[in-house]
Amino acid sequence: MEKPILLSASDSARLAKGYLICVAATVSWAFTGIFIRYLTVNYRLSPLTLSFWRDVFVVLGLVIIFSLGNRSLLAPGQGRLPYFALYGAVVALFNGLWSFSVALNGAAAATVLAYSSAAFTALLAWRLFREPLTPIKILAVSLGLAGCVLVAGAYDAAAWALNPFGILTGLCSGLIFAVYSLMGKFTAKRGINSWTALLYSFAFAALYFLPLSLLGGWLEGVAPLQTLFWLEKRWLAWLVLFVLGVGPTIGGFGFYSLSLNYLQASVANLIAMMEPLITAVLAYLLLGERLTAPQLLGGAMILGSVVILRLFELRASGRWGTRNVPQV
Numbered sequence: 350m351e352k353p354i355l356l357s358a359s360d361s362a363r364l365a366k367g368y369l370i371c372v373a374a375t376v377s378w379a380f381t382g383i384f385i386r387y388l389t390v391n392y393r394l395s396p397l398t399l400s401f402w403r404d405v406f407v408v409l410g411l412v413i414i415f416s417l418g419n420r421s422l423l424a425p426g427q428g429r430l431p432y433f434a435l436y437g438a439v440v441a442l443f444n445g446l447w448s449f450s451v452a453l454n455g456a457a458a459a460t461v462l463a464y465s466s467a468a469f470t471a472l473l474a475w476r477l478f479r480e481p482l483t484p485i486k487i488l489a490v491s492l493g494l495a496g497c498v499l500v501a502g503a504y505d506a507a508a509w510a511l512n513p514f515g516i517l518t519g520l521c522s523g524l525i526f527a528v529y530s531l532m533g534k535f536t537a538k539r540g541i542n543s544w545t546a547l548l549y550s551f552a553f554a555a556l557y558f559l560p561l562s563l564l565g566g567w568l569e570g571v572a573p574l575q576t577l578f579w580l581e582k583r584w585l586a587w588l589v590l591f592v593l594g595v596g597p598t599i600g601g602f603g604f605y606s607l608s609l610n611y612l613q614a615s616v617a618n619l620i621a622m623m624e625p626l627i628t629a630v631l632a633y634l635l636l637g638e639r640l641t642a643p644q645l646l647g648g649a650m651i652l653g654s655v656v657i658l659r660l661f662e663l664r665a666s667g668r669w670g671t672r673n674v675p676q677v
Contacts, residue, residue: 441561478613620655
């Protein structure tokens with residue numbers, strides 16, 4: 350029988366810090382849907398072109414911040430560029446699969462399929478990083494996924510009028526986000542600064558999206574320059590796109606990567622499942638959209654899944670109840 354693992358006070362403090370950082374990442378990510386919806390609906394901006402400029406503004410914002418603050422973060426480190434190129438490919442692939450999944454499956458089903466990443470991450474982290482796969486963690490992931498179904502409105506059979514290719518695309522988006530989470534954990538274990546990794550991974554992602562954006566425009570009969578500068582002199586749209594890059598995108602991906610210095614990848618991914626709940630609340634507050642009873646119930650289930658994990662961690666640290674509780 351496996352001996353229970355007790356957490357020290359310092360370990361408990363690190364976990365608490367990791368939770369707060371990951372929640373900050375999730376709140377940041379929740380704003381991205383509102384910005385993207387505004388740009389694609391009001392200006393008909395192509396998702397590929399949007400992704401290109403979003404990545405460009407992330408890089409521009411980080412270069413300015415690092416130049417004014419800590420210039421050492423601008424240095425990639427010897428021999429790390431190939432790794433950052435792979436990291437960037439994962440970022441670009443996830444964003445691309447997510448866009449196609451929304452187009453094929455609709456937003457509700459695409460959201461649920463993307464957050465299958467929590468299950469993928471738990472399994473892969475168990476195999477690759479020896480993260481414990483306990484009944485409590487399995488319960489939390491299952492509860493969170495069920496909550497996502499309710500928050501996204503995917504309990505309606507009409508939302509699942511999918512084709513096999515659509516299902517495969519959605520599941521692949523979840524798998525690739527799981528790979529992104531594990532690469533973030535690998536980055537943390539190797540002692541690579543998470544902000545430097547963010548800068549170079551998004552720089553490579555922008556390079557990947559540039560030809561894809563031009564190809565997409567060409568297939569639609571749009572000239573290359575017109576494709577890239579679709580917004581022309583619509584300065585408000587450019588401002589929104591810039592804020593999307595330097596705000597929610599840097600905050601979301603940056604804080605999520607940083608949280609992996611303190612949390613198991615599977616736990617961080619579970620916390621990220623709160624994004625659709627926070628997005629629904631923001632849409633209610635900012636856009637006047639209605640919050641339904643199933644959404645409220647689903648939100649409670651997602652929050653409950655995170656609370657369950659946190660309470661068992663507190664028990665393991667001896668700060669709440671019995672001390673002899675296995676690590677979750």
